[in-house]
Amino acid sequence: MSRITTYREGVPCWADLTTPDVTASKDFYGELFGWTYQDTGEEGGGYQLATRHGIRVAGIAPGQPGQETGAAWLTYLAADDVDQVTARIREAGGTVRLEPTDVTDQGRMAIAVDPAGAPFGLWQGRSHGGSGLANEPGAFTWNENLSTDPATARAFYRQVFGYEYEPLPDLDYSVIKVAGHPAGGIGAQPPAIPEGTPSFWNTYFAAADTDQSCARIIELGGRILVEPVGTPYGRMAVGRDNVGASFCLIAAPKG
Numbered sequence: 450m451s452r453i454t455t456y457r458e459g460v461p462c463w464a465d466l467t468t469p470d471v472t473a474s475k476d477f478y479g480e481l482f483g484w485t486y487q488d489t490g491e492e493g494g495g496y497q498l499a500t501r502h503g504i505r506v507a508g509i510a511p512g513q514p515g516q517e518t519g520a521a522w523l524t525y526l527a528a529d530d531v532d533q534v535t536a537r538i539r540e541a542g543g544t545v546r547l548e549p550t551d552v553t554d555q556g557r558m559a560i561a562v563d564p565a566g567a568p569f570g571l572w573q574g575r576s577h578g579g580s581g582l583a584n585e586p587g588a589f590t591w592n593e594n595l596s597t598d599p600a601t602a603r604a605f606y607r608q609v610f611g612y613e614y615e616p617l618p619d620l621d622y623s624v625i626k627v628a629g630h631p632a633g634g635i636g637a638q639p640p641a642i643p644e645g646t647p648s649f650w651n652t653y654f655a656a657a658d659t660d661q662s663c664a665r666i667i668e669l670g671g672r673i674l675v676e677p678v679g680t681p682y683g684r685m686a687v688g689r690d691n692v693g694a695s696f697c698l699i700a701a702p703k704g
Contacts, residue, residue, distance in 0.1 A: 452504070453583055456527035458534075459610030459625075460632045461592035462579030463525040463572050464652045465508030468692050471497060474509050474520070477669050477691045481662065482587035482654065492553060504581040506588045520694035523560075524592045524650035525570035526610070527579060531557045534571055534609065541608040552577075563605050565598040567648035584655055590699060591653035593634035595642065599623075602648065603635050641675050641687070653697040659684040662698050666690070 456462040468474040475497060478484050484499040484506070497509040512520070528534040531549045538545060538561045546568065547560035555577035562568050572579060582588040596602040599621055606612045606625070614623035614635070622636030638646060656662040659677045666673060666688045674695060675687035685699040 453581055454578060456574075456579050457627050457632075458527055458529045459606070459612060459627050460527050461524050461589070461650075462527040462574070463508065463570070464522055464580070464589050464592070465496075465510055465525070465570075466520065466522050466690075466694055467510050467512050468520045468694065469512045470692050471495065471509055471511050474690065474692055474694075477671065478507075478509070480669055481665055484587065489553075501582055501585075501587045505577065506580050506582050520690070520692040521649070522652045522694055522696055523568060523570050524652060525558070525572040525579070528559075528571040528573045531559050531571050531573040535559050535561065537609045541605050543605060543609070563594070563596075563602055563648070565596045565602045565605070565648045567594050567596060567602065567650055569594075569650050586655050586657045588655060589652055590655040591633065591697075593636065593651050593653075594648065595638045595651050596635060596648040597638065597646075598648070599635055599637050606635065651695075651697060653685070653699050656698040656700045659686050659698050659700045662686075662700075663688065 466474055475486055487498040489496045495511045498505050499507040535545050535549055542564040544562045546562055549557055549559045551557050554575055556575045557573040559571045584590045594602055603614060613626040615626055616623045622634055624631050625633040663673050663677055663686050670691035672689045674689055677684050677686040683699045683701045685697060687697050689695045
């Protein structure tokens, strides 16, 4: 297992789903990824911590009354000091949607929006340091900002987190580098995304077999938005869960 205990600042460290139906979402991802759940109860606002092999990998949160957006996955970037990072976000032209706040003894968080319109979270871990697994089935393996204005987005995150970039040939897409290591991507929205879709952070979950996982998504009441296709990084697909949230699947290349 790819166990993780700490994250460098700016690296995606957590993802959670906001859903109008927590029970339906728990059932869907429990069947798809084998997740079990820790209920944080009333103190934690009904937040569900999804686990694999007893290790935290993601969260499921109930939607709030009057919330305008539908079900969606949100990427959290690690912060050494959430308050300092939110100050840099404002200086760089971003917006802080949720001011820094403590989450019991688990950590400190905030939610922001970059100048191109993509929401993201910040997480300063304490007893909960972020996802303890990555790059294996049922855990996230890649996060990318698919933007309506990738140049503005790249400039913003460089100013806030010091990102360096490695452009991919023939694409308006750059791999994020943190301390010289790949940590995600920022790029233009691909043609498969409907015109008018706002900028967003996209989450990939690792799959043992992408085609089998896609078949299971359909059985569980979800949809396949992009059928499985081979890429240099593995066989990938885009799915939508049973409450309307989109996500990607990718299986590592064989051999």
